[in-house]
Structures are given as C-alpha cells and as structure tokens.
Amino acid sequence: MIKLIKLLFLIGVFAAIAAAVPAFAPSLIWTPPELPEHMPDADTKRGKYVFQMAGCASCHTAKAKGAKPLAGGLQVKTEYGVFVVPNITPDKDTGIGRWTETDFIRAMTQGLSPDGRHYYPAFPYTSYTRMTLLDLRDMWAFLKTTKPVRNVVPLHQLKFPYDLRPGVGIWKVFFFSPGRFKPDASKSRQWNRGAYIVTGPAHCGECHTPRNFAGAVEKGRAMAGNAEGADGDVAPNITPHKKDGIGDWSKDDITLMLESGVVPSGDAVGGSMGHVIENSMSKLTSKDRLAIAIYLQSLKPIAGKPQKPKKPEKK
Amino acid sequence: MAGPGRVIIAAALAMGIGMSYAPHAAAHKGATGVVMHRMHMMKALATAMKEMAAMLKGKRRYDPARFSLHAAAIRKHAADLPKMFPKGSNPKPSEALPGIWQDWDGFLARRRAMDSAAAELAAAALADVAMDKRSRVLRAYIGVAKSCTGCHTVFRKRK
Numbered sequence A: 001m002i003k004l005i006k007l008l009f010l011i012g013v014f015a016a017i018a019a020a021v022p023a024f025a026p027s028l029i030w031t032p033p034e035l036p037e038h039m040p041d042a043d044t045k046r047g048k049y050v051f052q053m054a055g056c057a058s059c060h061t062a063k064a065k066g067a068k069p070l071a072g073g074l075q076v077k078t079e080y081g082v083f084v085v086p087n088i089t090p091d092k093d094t095g096i097g098r099w100t101e102t103d104f105i106r107a108m109t110q111g112l113s114p115d116g117r118h119y120y121p122a123f124p125y126t127s128y129t130r131m132t133l134l135d136l137r138d139m140w141a142f143l144k145t146t147k148p149v150r151n152v153v154p155l156h157q158l159k160f161p162y163d164l165r166p167g168v169g170i171w172k173v174f175f176f177s178p179g180r181f182k183p184d185a186s187k188s189r190q191w192n193r194g195a196y197i198v199t200g201p202a203h204c205g206e207c208h209t210p211r212n213f214a215g216a217v218e219k220g221r222a223m224a225g226n227a228e229g230a231d232g233d234v235a236p237n238i239t240p241h242k243k244d245g246i247g248d249w250s251k252d253d254i255t256l257m258l259e260s261g262v263v264p265s266g267d268a269v270g271g272s273m274g275h276v277i278e279n280s281m282s283k284l285t286s287k288d289r290l291a292i293a294i295y296l297q298s299l300k301p302i303a304g305k306p307q308k309p310k311k312p313e314k315k
Numbered sequence B: 001m002a003g004p005g006r007v008i009i010a011a012a013l014a015m016g017i018g019m020s021y022a023p024h025a026a027a028h029k030g031a032t033g034v035v036m037h038r039m040h041m042m043k044a045l046a047t048a049m050k051e052m053a054a055m056l057k058g059k060r061r062y063d064p065a066r067f068s069l070h071a072a073a074i075r076k077h078a079a080d081l082p083k084m085f086p087k088g089s090n091p092k093p094s095e096a097l098p099g100i101w102q103d104w105d106g107f108l109a110r111r112r113a114m115d116s117a118a119a120e121l122a123a124a125a126l127a128d129v130a131m132d133k134r135s136r137v138l139r140a141y142i143g144v145a146k147s148c149t150g151c152h153t154v155f156r157k158r159k
Helices: A002-024 A044-053 A056-060 A101-110 A132-141 A166-175 A189-199 A252-260 A272-280 A286-298 B004-028 B032-055 B065-086 B104-126 B134-157
Strands: A075-078 A082-086
Touching: A044 A132, A056 A272, A101 A132, A189 A286, A189 B104, A252 A272, A252 A286, A252 B134, A272 B134, B004 B032, B032 B134, B065 B104, B065 B134, B104 B134
Parallel strands: none
Antiparallel strands: A075 A082
16 A cells, blocks of 8 residues: 555656656757758748738737737737737837747747747647648748837736746646647548648637636547637537538538638628638638638537536626 | 317417527527617528528529629618617627727728628629629629628627
C-alpha cells in the first residue's frame, strides 16, 4: 500500500515538473523550424489569401465604427473574463512591427510570444499549428504590407486563476498538440485540402466543436456544435447527421452557404458566422469551398444539437 | 350534424391551423404589430431566396422570369424596410438589435446595398431570356444573399 502511495506521489512530482518546464521556461522547449532549402520567395498575394482563410480580421479588427483594420481592441467576453484582442498591424510600438518571421511562426504554431510568454488559446494557435510553413511565411509577408496603426490595446481582464499566465503552460501540456497537418494518403487531394482548411487555417472547430471542463475542444465530438461559440453564439452541428447536423445538405448547399451566408431554408446567417462569411469564406476560391464541403460531408455523423443552458428570465 | 363527424372536422381544422403555423412557432411566437409584419416580410424574403437557390442548384427548373419577379419583390421589401423598423419597435420576440436605431444611417446604407443588389438581379434576369447568362444571374443572386448576411451580421440578434 505504501509502495503504491509512493509511486503515485512520484508520478505526481514528475507530472508537476513536466508541466512546470513549459510553463515557466517555454523557450527552452522550442527550436525554430528549419525552412526547406528550396522554398520559393514569400508571396504577399498568396499570403493575403491565406490571411483571409485564417479569418484574422474577424477578431483583430474591432467592431466599433471607425475601428482601424487589424488594430485590435475587440473585447471578447468569456466565462474566464474579458480578452482584449491585440493589434497585429506592423506598427513598431503598439503592433507587431518588431517581430521576425520566426517570431510569427512560433506564435502561430506554438502559442508563444517573442519573449517566451504563453498565449491564451482564445488565439486559435491550437488550429493554426497545423498550417504549412509556406502558408505561414506568405501570410507573414502579407501582414508586413498592411498599414501600421498606432493603437495601444488594454490588458486582458481575466478572473482568478485564469489571469495567471503560466497556467496556460500547464494547460498546453494536457490539451495542446502542436504539429503540422498530416495528409491522409488514402484520401483524395480535394479531401485533404478540405481537411487542411477546416482543421488548420479556417479553425472551424474552435467554435463548432464543444469544449470540455478545461476549455479544450472535445476531439470525439468534432464539429458537433457548441452552445458557447464565439461571442456566446450557438455554433450549430455541422457533421453530416441527418437530423441534428447538415446531413440533408448537398455539396451545393454547403458551398453556396459559405459563399453567401444563405442556408437551404433561405434564411441568411448573422452574428459571428456572418463575419466568417464576409471576411473569409466568401473570399476563397470555389475550388476551396468545394474541398471544405467534401471534407465536412465525410465526417462521422454525430447526433445531438448544442443546447444553450436555460437562464432565468432577466427583468 | 352533431356527432363524431363534426369533432373530426374540428380536430382536423385545428391541426391544420396548428401545422401551418408550426414553422413560425419557434421564432415568431407572440409577435404582434409591426414586429409580426417584418417577421412575415423576412419569411417571404427567405422563401424567395430558397426558390431561387433551388433553381440555381438545378433542383428546380431554371426560369429567369421567376428571378425577375422575386427581384422586384425584394426591391419592394427594401423600400419598405425603414417603415418596418420604426424607432424603438423592439418588443419580444423581435430579433432586431438596438444598433439599428443607434446607427440609422448605417442601416439605411445596408438597405441601399440590398436594393442595388436586387436591381442587378432584376437586370441579370431580364438579360437572360435566352437562358445563356446564368452565371451573371448566379453572381447577382449571391450579391443579394451577401446583402442579407451583411445586415444580419450587424443588426440581427444572435441566436
């Protein structure tokens, strides 16, 4: 019995150390990726396309009238407190003008700031980590061409204990699996393209997959809907389940919805998906939208619709 | 004529009424006055958008004349929009956001965008009598659809 307790204690200590290393010294565990030798020069036009696919403007441009593109300031209210979205224009003092390409790739794929602090996963690096180096490089090249805006963004206002940033490092040990998208050779090119877009840059699962007690996406219910999507919107089940998902949608239904926001009933979406349509999906090529539809239709149908917990009526 | 026959007819009528209202029940329940009017207007718009989408996807026979008809109706609805949203008309179950009245000019700009998109749809449909310019009609349809989405994104309550 004592042996068992000792063993459990030891396991606990190891787990704590394992968790503490990335929490307090994250830069120790990451080495920058080596870029392949025959990489073409960064292409800003292609970068703009990737940038749109990644939907950055939906959060990094505030909604207030006269808000400058990508200058941040949007307040995202969550159960953990208020996240204030940063300025990602190339302004040297208040934006990311002093970043290097490596800084950018590290932020996007590891969730680490240039000075080695952890980003909260409100920034969906959990999905961006799957992006290819080529896409990230081009996107960075494009970001550098955007207009620098001087805009100081206030700090996040998070509740205890979420305001303790090293906690994110522990969270990452359990819930963050960094690594590039791995194509499935048994599937078609189109399917792989769709899978890459959906699970990587377009980060659909960040809203459409429910989250567990720790705020991490529940992998077993991928795309099955989430009552607490962006800005508290209900993100519907988009698996091909006949009754609860989009199983009765054709490929054309999906691509037309992605291009225009109009669903098969003739209604038009709004809220955060409206921004996704406007900033991202409507700007993709029809080939990419078709790839998304092919991938979504190939998912395992999952029953159940996201239900908003009933709140008492406010007076 | 008393007896079971009458009961069956009454029950059938009740069911019929119940069923015909069923699609509205979720969102439109309890709406009165101008809120009910605009909800019906939105429903009419959705029905038009749905029929046109079915034609563009080949689920229904393509008929440019139907597009002309719908485009004219959409323009009429666009013209009526300001009247449909009088100041402060926002009792439950309205799905309008107060931003409509806080940014009335923005709302009117969206209305104009809807109208010009529908005007282009009308023109595209009229130009397609020979049914060889479907891609222009499709583009125009998407233009109208995006005007719906754009306005909903800013001015419609989240679900």
